[in-house]
Amino acid sequence: MVRGKFITFEGIDGAGKTTHLDWFRQQLAAKLAPSGHAVVMTREPGGTPLGETLRGILLDQPMDLETEALLMFAARREHLAQVIEPALSRGDWVLSDRFTDATFAYQGGGRGLPRDKLEALERWVQGGFQPDLTVLFDVPTETANERRSAARAPDKFERESETFFARTRGEYLRRAAESPQRFAVVDATRTIEDIRKELEQTIASF
Ligand code: TYD
Numbered sequence: 001m002v003r004g005k006f007i008t009f010e011g012i013d014g015a016g017k018t019t020h021l022d023w024f025r026q027q028l029a030a031k032l033a034p035s036g037h038a039v040v041m042t043r044e045p046g047g048t049p050l051g052e053t054l055r056g057i058l059l060d061q062p063m064d065l066e067t068e069a070l071l072m073f074a075a076r077r078e079h080l081a082q083v084i085e086p087a088l089s090r091g092d093w094v095l096s097d098r099f100t101d102a103t104f105a106y107q108g109g110g111r112g113l114p115r116d117k118l119e120a121l122e123r124w125v126q127g128g129f130q131p132d133l134t135v136l137f138d139v140p141t142e143t144a145n146e147r148r149s150a151a152r153a154p155d156k157f158e159r160e161s162e163t164f165f166a167r168t169r170g171e172y173l174r175r176a177a178e179s180p181q182r183f184a185v186v187d188a189t190r191t192i193e194d195i196r197k198e199l200e201q202t203i204a205s206f
Pocket of ligand 1: 018
């Protein structure tokens with residue numbers, strides 16, 4: 001049995017990744033259909049009943065920074081064990097709205113938790129496991145700010161300052177530069193149509 005591929009979507013709040021997720025899933029599913037395999041769409045924090053309960057707490061309640069990072073990784077452990085690993089083992093592909101890069105970007109870059117602590121948790125929870133492809137939707141913080149203000153009631157992270165998002169974006173970009181073979185960085189200031197053309201090429205070459 002050929003193992004499936006694991007693809008993640010990342011970006012700061014307001015970058016617009018949600019606009020493209022379902023469309024991307026449909027494109028992938030159409031390409032995979034002849035093989036009989038499916039695309040499993042999921043998200044972090046969340047993706048399992050326990051993970052979704054933790055998501056509710058994480059997005060709503062203020063807490064100590066390290067507690068926040070530990071809960072993100074606890075939800076991730078459950079997600080890997082219950083959803084991601086079983087799907088990849090049966091040959092399905094998994095498309096996740098955020099994964100570990102978000103913890104490095106938000107809890108590391110945004111909140112300032114030292115990287116070595118996050119790396120230790122990453123090793124514990126996922127060993128050397130990494131996404132096969134990470135699509136990073138990148139926009140300047142001012143653009144993201146405007147897009148966020150137009151949206152529904154903000155959660156705990158969406159209420160953060162522009163400087164928080166500047167640090168978060170900086171960490172995403174640093175990680176992308178560190179692993180260029182894994183990341184596809186999309187300039188998300190462009191039109192939806194232009195971004196989709198680029199994503200079609202990304203899927204084709206992947
Ligand atoms: P998000 O993915 O933006 O979903 P929605 O579009 O419904 O708002 O929300 C998840 C939030 O959780 C987002 O603000 C980033 C944050 N987050 C972290 O801080 N660390 C993590 O490890 C993950 C997975 C998410």
